[in-house]
């Protein structure tokens with residue numbers, strides 16, 4: 001709960017860009033999640049700085065989400081303020097060629113931008129849904145290429161320092177679906193990507209090829225959060241879950257997809273508890289059947305039971 005004085009502070013700083021008791025099911029790709037005490041969508045860096053200052057001064061817990069494509073939010077919701085940078089949408093070509101993108105720019109906007117200008121290097125990310133902030137923090141990628149291979153620099157702010165600090169990505173520690181080396185409370189506000197000049201046709205052809213491959217291999221017609229588990233070294237979580245006989249396993253409205261066993265789909269009305277139940281089943285059955293301990297890739301966010 002956020003007390004009334006703090007609520008007034010938040011409204012004074014952000015106006016209608018802060019909502020209270022905001023259902024997170026509307027802000028996650030799984031369409032699951034109870035209410036956040038507050039959901040703040042700052043318009044710009046100034047508002048973000050004011051918001052971070054209020055959170056710091058009032059001791060409010062804060063959670064950053066991009067577009068919620070990799071988040072499983074608890075049915076009980078989220079304490080404190082959820083911050084989303086969806087209004088940070090600056091996107092421009094710079095010398096190099098490089099592309100500067102603010103954290104809230106969507107995957108489809110980046111892809112379209114690169115196709116239109118014939119800029120190559122980011123095709124791999126075409127179908128990785130989310131925002132630039134989420135891409136960077138997750139080091140999002142596919143087998144052959146990840147954000148670390150294209151991101152040159154990133155800009156971030158923290159509660160203590162709301163002036164944007166630019167870091168070369170070579171000074172950071174990108175790992176499989178995670179980024180280490182930033183302060184724990186860093187909010188990524190921008191990134192600069194190094195690309196290569198190509199032609200519109202070539203970039204589009206590669207994007208189309210990758211998108212068709214996704215459509216053929218992933219259940220894109222139902223709400224999901226993509227891969228639930230990280231692939232263990234030298235293997236695929238989906239293969240192990242399938243081998244453990246879990247395809248089509250259901251709890252409530254959630255189902256382990258028969259199209260891609262590392263996806264859990266919300267068939268309608270699924271709760272976070274249903275998904276967590278399936279996650280536990282998959283972990284236990286894969287451990288029993290294959291001796292491998294699966295680790296979650298999806299971020300579990302919010303109040304625990």
Ligand SMILES: Cc1cc2nc3c(=O)[nH]c(=O)nc-3n(C[C@H](O)[C@H](O)[C@H](O)COP(=O)(O)OP(=O)(O)OC[C@H]3O[C@@H](n4cnc5c(N)ncnc54)[C@H](O)[C@@H]3O)c2cc1C
Pocket residue numbers: 029063064065066067068069070071085103127128129130131132133134135136137138139140141142177186187188189218220224225226227299
């Ligand atoms: C159908 C489908 C297919 C997918 N395929 C892939 C794939 O091929 N490869 C892959 O890597 N992923 C894949 N994903 C997962 C997802 O697309 C990526 O993890 C993506 O990077 C999430 O971006 P987001 O903006 O939605 O981040 P969110 O899910 O909102 O957030 C992810 C994490 O990043 C943090 N975060 C987000 N923005 C910021 C910021 N500005 N500052 C600080 N922290 C921030 C959040 O706190 C959270 O911990 C898939 C998901 C779906 C639904």
